Amino acid sequence: MRNSGISLLFIFLGLSLKAQEIKKTLWKQGFENLIIQDKSDSLKLFFEHREFRNPYHSMFFAGMILEDQDDLEKNDIKWIPLYHNQHVGVYDAETYKFHSLDAEEKNFFAKNNNVFRNYRFNFRLHPEVVSRYGYYEDPFETKFNVLLDTRLYLAPGLSLQTGISIPIVNSLDNQGMKLRAAPSMLHYFTQPWNSHFFSLSAGTFYNDRYGFDLEYRYARLASTWSFGFAGGVTGFYRLYGLEYYSESMDNLYGVADVEWRTGIENTSLKLSIGQFLYKDKGARLDLIKQFEAAEIGLFAAGTDIGVTGGFQFAFSLFPGKILRSKKLELRTTEEFRWEYTYNNEDPVARQFRIGMPRLANMLRNYNEAWIKHLSRNNNQ
The missing domain is CATH 2.40.160 (Porin)
Incomplete structure (x- = not known):
């Protein structure tokens, strides 16, 4: 039981470090309000990029930047572009199929959305x-x-x-x-x-x-x-x-x-x-x-x-x-x-x-x- 708890701790720390690395990389390229919901088999990335008129360009740009990240290809990646600090919807990174946010995604965003810290x-x-x-x-x-x-x-x-x-x-x-x-x-x-x-x-x-x-x-x-x-x-x-x-x-x-x-x-x-x-x-x-x-x-x-x-x-x-x-x-x-x-x-x-x-x-x-x-x- 103790070994299982230690393993879970290392998994959590590994996911946290990967999320911080992704945030740092994207922030340098102009992305803002970066919120990452990172699980062992999926990654949901909330972000805003005010330079782009078209949200596809921000999603495509994020994909290009992150394509060299280790183990990222194993994740089910979802893009969640933001507009004026609010979510619009969810897009699958492979097919760009759209769906609205579910209750869990909305709650996660509400808890992590910080308008004072997350913007330039x-x-x-x-x-x-x-x-x-x-x-x-x-x-x-x-x-x-x-x-x-x-x-x-x-x-x-x-x-x-x-x-x-x-x-x-x-x-x-x-x-x-x-x-x-x-x-x-x-x-x-x-x-x-x-x-x-x-x-x-x-x-x-x-x-x-x-x-x-x-x-x-x-x-x-x-x-x-x-x-x-x-x-x-x-x-x-x-x-x-x-x-x-x-x-x-x-x-x-x-x-x-x-x-x-x-x-x-x-x-x-x-x-x-x-x-x-x-x-x-x-x-x-x-x-x-x-x-x-x-x-x-x-x-x-x-x-x-x-x-x-x-x-x-x-x-x-x-x-x-x-x-x-x-x-x-x-x-x-x-x-x-x-x-x-x-x-x-x-x-x-x-x-x-x-x-x-x-x-x-x-x-x-x-x-x-x-x-x-x-x-x-x-x-x-």
């Missing part, structure tokens, strides 16, 4: 570009700022995003060229029940808006369908350096949508209906195609103030990591998203922008079919 101070550089075309005297009017912001985790799923906005050029409006605060907000992300995602934000946003924003999305990530709703109340604000001007917060918006993954060339159709950002009521249809490193979409919209169409795209900005130490990282943004609409006068079916991707855009990259497609391409 992470600073992000990204551009803000607003353009208008077509005026005879000034055919190309634009406002271009560079934002330096950071996200501080305050509690599980709860974070504060803030930073500074550095004006580069402005021929669009009279906001001026003074240094000012970037959009800053409290943000809460959670998945209280499997496949039910919530995002709540309060603060200052893009489009010169401040207020409250709530998103809900039902997305079974092994399914071709998802449904969502976004709504809130906002008002207009403007910063001139340290000078602040605002109007009453009385603009309500609410938009419901349904998205279908067609199965054809990694495209999705998304129909949105409701009252949009500038109180116009109507509908918008998006056709979205996913590429390994980018996303491109076409859209058409009609509301009670007009009709429009255009395109949008999203991708990670080069070079990603600029500077990384044990407790500090400076990088470019994981997602730069920009949209062009041919109707530059009337704000038809404008979508609301907060300081992170909307749930539909984020969860699209976690879909099992998309992850498996990328895996097959990399294995060819």
